[in-house]
Amino acid sequence: MSSVTVVEVQAKKVNPLLASYLVQLALNPLRTKSITTGVLCFLQEVLATHLAGVPVQKPSPDAPVYRQLLARSKIDAKAVKMAIYGFFISAPMSHYLVGALQKAFAGKTSTAAKIGQILASNLLVAPIQTSVYLASMAVINGAQSVDEVIKTVKSGFAAVMRVTWLTSPLTLVFAQQFLSPELWVPFFNAVGFVMGTYFNTRVKKIRMAVEKKKDKDAKDA
Numbered sequence: 210m211s212s213v214t215v216v217e218v219q220a221k222k223v224n225p226l227l228a229s230y231l232v233q234l235a236l237n238p239l240r241t242k243s244i245t246t247g248v249l250c251f252l253q254e255v256l257a258t259h260l261a262g263v264p265v266q267k268p269s270p271d272a273p274v275y276r277q278l279l280a281r282s283k284i285d286a287k288a289v290k291m292a293i294y295g296f297f298i299s300a301p302m303s304h305y306l307v308g309a310l311q312k313a314f315a316g317k318t319s320t321a322a323k324i325g326q327i328l329a330s331n332l333l334v335a336p337i338q339t340s341v342y343l344a345s346m347a348v349i350n351g352a353q354s355v356d357e358v359i360k361t362v363k364s365g366f367a368a369v370m371r372v373t374w375l376t377s378p379l380t381l382v383f384a385q386q387f388l389s390p391e392l393w394v395p396f397f398n399a400v401g402f403v404m405g406t407y408f409n410t411r412v413k414k415i416r417m418a419v420e421k422k423k424d425k426d427a428k429d430a
Contacts, residue, residue, distance in 0.1 A: 231391055243300040245398055250295030253406045254288040260406070261413035290349045298345055299338075306334045307397075311390065323385050327378050335373045339366060376404065 233241045265283060268276045279285070310333075314326045340362055347361035380400050384393050 227395065230395065234394060235391070239301060239304050242304050242394060243296045245394075246300035246303070247292045247296030249398060249402045250299065250405075251288050251292035253402055253409060254291040255282070255284055257406050257409035257413055258283040258285075258288075260410045261417065263413055263417065287349060294345050294349065298341065302338065302341060306337060307393075310334055311393075323382075326385070327381050330381060331374055331377055335370065335377060336366075339369045339373060343369065372404075372408075376400075 230241070263283065265280055266285065268280050310326065310329055313329070314322055317323075317326075343362040343365045344358050347358040352358045352361060380397065384396055388396055
């Protein structure tokens with residue numbers, strides 16, 4: 210029985226929308242992951258902007274209606290860039306790295322194998338993903354040189370890895386114990402979306418607080 214057939218059989222036991230998604234994931238894995246990650250990165254940026262209370266960048270009164278609607282919805286160029294990052298960088302990278310990890314430990318269910326998978330994920334896969342993520346965020350946020358990108362990666366790497374090493378083992382253990390391999394991608398996407406939105410919101414709030422303090426200091430000077 211082919212892997213696609215297995216997924217189709219298992220998909221019948223879940224929600225119809227999830228079932229359709231799992232079939233597409235089996236038939237066109239990279240394309241499906243890229244579209245999913247692109248959409249989630251876009252929504253993550255827009256949602257974080259709303260949750261952080263970032264002020265609306267009002268267009269000119271004579272701007273087209275669609276631009277005014279986009280501004281009110283807080284959909285800007287950064288959200289589009291996040292979608293591009295998710296589609297072209299994050300999803301393909303995760304597809305090949307996590308795919309290689311799953312292949313390396315396929316069929317191995319012993320405790321030692323599960324621990325080995327967790328260690329490989331945290332010591333090999335996670336550092337690569339974190340470095341690429343931070344470098345991409347530096348570019349999206351306006352870094353103008355390689356030095357600025359490197360500084361961003363160095364300054365944020367330890368903090369992101371600490372959080373990753375705290376949450377990744379828990380999510381991976383949960384997936385190993387309670388989910389079939391076909392459900393890992395939707396599960397990790399959901400976890401990544403929640404965590405990403407949370408940290409994105411925190412970063413935006415911190416940035417606004419810093420800018421507010423700078424404005425206050427400038428007025429008091």
